[in-house]
Amino acid sequence: MGELLCAYKLAACCGVDVVLVDGLGYDLVVICPDTGLVLRVECKSAHKLVRDTPGSTPTYHFSTSTGSKVRKPINPQTVDVVALIDMPGERVWFRTVHSLRNRKTVKATPAKFDKPDLEASSWNEVVRCFQ
Numbered sequence: 001m002g003e004l005l006c007a008y009k010l011a012a013c014c015g016v017d018v019v020l021v022d023g024l025g026y027d028l029v030v031i032c033p034d035t036g037l038v039l040r041v042e043c044k045s046a047h048k049l050v051r052d053t054p055g056s057t058p059t060y061h062f063s064t065s066t067g068s069k070v071r072k073p074i075n076p077q078t079v080d081v082v083a084l085i086d087m088p089g090e091r092v093w094f095r096t097v098h099s100l101r102n103r104k105t106v107k108a109t110p111a112k113f114d115k116p117d118l119e120a121s122s123w124n125e126v127v128r129c130f131q
Contacts, residue, residue: 002045013119025078045085065104073102094122
């Protein structure tokens with residue numbers, strides 16, 4: 001479901017063409033008509049909030065790694081963009097793979113997903129990094 005939500009947000013909010021792919025090490029191929037960029041997007045979804053300790057702010061935990069037995073950070077040679085997907089809120093925050101700094105888990109508060117133009121603004125920021 002995360003891949004479909006992400007593809008919809010990219011097309012509707014960001015005005016790009018999206019192709020869903022399977023088995024290539026990423027989930028979507030995005031073609032930016034304005035710039036001619038072709039970017040590979042890995043979708044990572046979170047379905048519930050987690051409290052790390054009692055009384056702490058609940059956060060979404062995104063597993064930003066690959067591999068079933070040995071977990072490795074996402075390879076920047078294979079993926080350009082990671083889409084962090086807040087499934088309950090139906091919001092998507094786009095980040096470059098390099099901005100994750102080889103972390104295997106990314107934690108984000110619900111407030112990170114509350115911006116009214118989150119999808120378009122975070123996508124535009126990612127595109128600027130690749131131009």
